[in-house]
Amino acid sequence: MEKRSDLKQERVGLSKQEEFIRLMDTKQEKAESSSSPSAGVSGKHKTLDSILNFDLVQDKTGAEISQIWTQFFSSKDTISASIPTETFELMQTRAKSSPTFLFALPRSDGYEFFVGQWSDLQLHFTSLINLKTVGDHAPCQLMLSHYPELKHKGVVLMTAERDHSALGVHEAQCLANQVQLFYGSRDGAYRLVEAFNYHPEEFKHMDVIAELEQSRVVVAT
Structure with missing residues (x-):
């Protein structure tokens, strides 16, 4: 989170990249103004081209795209990530x-427990207490959306939508970090995911x- 604070202060460094971020802001403002406000998480998956202008990233490296993406979302009340293509494909x-x-x-x-459920490129989180209380009608409190359109550049982009009344940015970031820990690491943490899905009696x-x-x-914190 200290790095997140630093990014808010840091200039991207290239005027073309700064112009690109301004264009991203404009595209997102249009997308947000065209949708009706709703409480909690809408569950709708925005397309990457509603945020990015692909023409402006064709000549950029994965590292440059990651920097632009992180810089752009560092000023937003949400979380984001740039995941290496190899890691995302494993996930x-x-x-x-x-x-x-x-x-x-x-x-x-x-600790409070949250159930994460993958649906294609989205990962939906709902607190366990909500599931126990209202079952299938439990609201989604955090949704991570992944965009693989630029994976040929070596990066898969991610951003999130959260229920502000249920989770803060730090808490959403903690859950997102755990996704890569349990689904994307090669140190054995995935064994717990397998146990949860296939051997619940051992979990x-x-x-x-x-x-x-x-x-x-x-x-x-």
Whole structure:
């Protein structure tokens, strides 16, 4: 999060990139003004071309696109990421095989559990308490949207929509970090995802907490 604060202060460095970010702002403002306001997460997947002008990134490297994307969203009340193509493809393969997992969000008095459910390029989060209370009618409180259109550049872009009354930016970032930990790492954390999906009798929620605490995932404060 310290890096996030630094990005807000940092200039992109190239005038063409700064102009590109202004154009991104304009496209997003038009998209937002054309949609009706609603409470919580809409669940609608915006297309990448509603945010980016592809013509302006054809001559840019993946690193340059990542910098522009991060710089643009650092001033927004949301989270974003630029995921290496290889990592995202591993995440997608695993998501198709094991589409659901139980994530642990640190709170001041312990942990709150959220169920993450993949649906193609989206990952929807709902608190476990909501699922227990209202079942299938439980609202989505965080949705991560992934855009693979530029994966040939070596990057897959991600941004999010959250229910502001349920999750802060730090908390959304913590859950997003865990997605790469459990679905994208090669250090064995994925075994818990497999157990949750295929061997529920062997799954222990405390193992998720232990993995989270042993990792370098930034926790919410």
